[in-house]
Amino acid sequence: MRGVTFEAGGGIVLGILGPNGAGKTTLVRILTTELMPSEGRAFVAGFDVVKEPEKVRKVIAAVPQESRPIDFLTPYEFVFSYLLLRGLSLGEARRRTREVLQVFGLWEVRDREVDALSGGMKRRVLVAAVFAADAEVVFLDEPTTGLDVYSRRLVWNAVSELKKRGATVVLTTHYVEEAAALSDAVLVLNRGRVVDFAPPDKLVEKVPGRYVVEVYGADGRVAEGERVLEIGGRRLYYVEKPPEALSLDGAKVVVRPKSLEDYVLLTVGAIEEGEEGYEDD
């Protein structure tokens, strides 16, 4: 990370976007007190992550990137033990475990070993545990990667519910539409630096034009755009009005309103193949 500075208010969903190697996980690991920063300062819920890690840990909960629940435990045992480790009483841990497993549609499989569950259910077990913790700040590092559309939406519901409860959710994701749908503010990172930090609609406003004509497999320029982006054999034309007629033999054409994805494509792009990233994983 280099010169990363931002401040996010409480009770919001902060989306962290960026390509592989942007530094998203490194940032989360620093903020969750797992990784010592070489320099600089960071505060979570008002506590210094370097000088007051124990205070930070009391108010946060996290689902790390690529994490999985312990496979020989049942969902009930995993969530229950996590809550006990967080210091909850036996009775309260039992009550919350039951409640959260019902909310996440896991009650029917509560006594089945995690190993026998689908990938989506496994991820829901993790998110359920963190959800039940009732933490002030919740870090979800790519919680929906590899999930089917149904499971993904269950996680989205959890994020919205956490926000409704007043928690701040820090959500890193590769899925731009996910960040756009859930975030109140988006931090865009690339190569360890902040590219932008604003609400998603403000970022979209920075994209030229109103519509995008996305063409694949056509030779030459097929539309006049305020800006044209080339990605291999694909061209994206940023235009004010959608073209009335486009007749391109064999070419694939999509016309759509501009989105946060276009902002990311235009400002961040993709890290060139083989270029070194900053995430240690």
Add this chain to the structure above:
Amino acid sequence: MRRGMKTIRDALVIAWINGWIAATRGWIWVIGGSVSPVSFLVVLAIYGGVEGLKWGLVGGFIWTIASNGIGLIGDATYYRLGIKYQSMLAAAPVSPAGYALGLALSAFVFALPTSVIYLAVMWWLGLWILTPASLYALTALWLASAGIGFTLAGLIKHMRYDWALPQILSAVFTVGAPVYYPATHLPSPYLGVVLPTGAAAVIIHDSTGLIHYGPHLTSAAAVALALQSALGLYFLFKLAGWRQP
């Protein structure tokens, strides 16, 4: 006081999930952990008769305690690198020392069934291992080996190493140290106390009457073991600070 209670509670929760639940659902691991010491026991019984059986029992008991402490390398590495469970706990008010001790305790849970069988057979042969000196040696050995296990687990960068390392360490700690044989077989018996398994074995051999080493060697073993377990605990607590540099 409150922090101490939280550490104990965390250790017990980890021991419950990683020891009790894991062992009751995966008996194969309990049996797997006892196979090597038992095979040594059989060989010693064949070649050494009842006397060989006694050495095999004491050695196997020590190995079982030590190998389970060292064996937590596998669990600690898996939780840190394999499924990122440690990262999840690092972002929670969980005592890192409680986590480390819990892993060590869960390893002890795995060793319990085998240990009980060893104790029963030793009792049947008139070999009483549960003397104050032996209990001190076994407890210190458990702490020292758990410290070594957790320290080494923190240094492992790839999952693939965590399968081989415990095997190598078990061999070094049980064959390289006078666990199954008297320390007098070494060029100097004092070399036997260099490793915690050897130091514990010297105390237990002497205490159970298998061989009398004399007060100098057993005192040296007791001091060495105290230092090794203190060092093990120091590294266990220091490395269990969650945060990576």
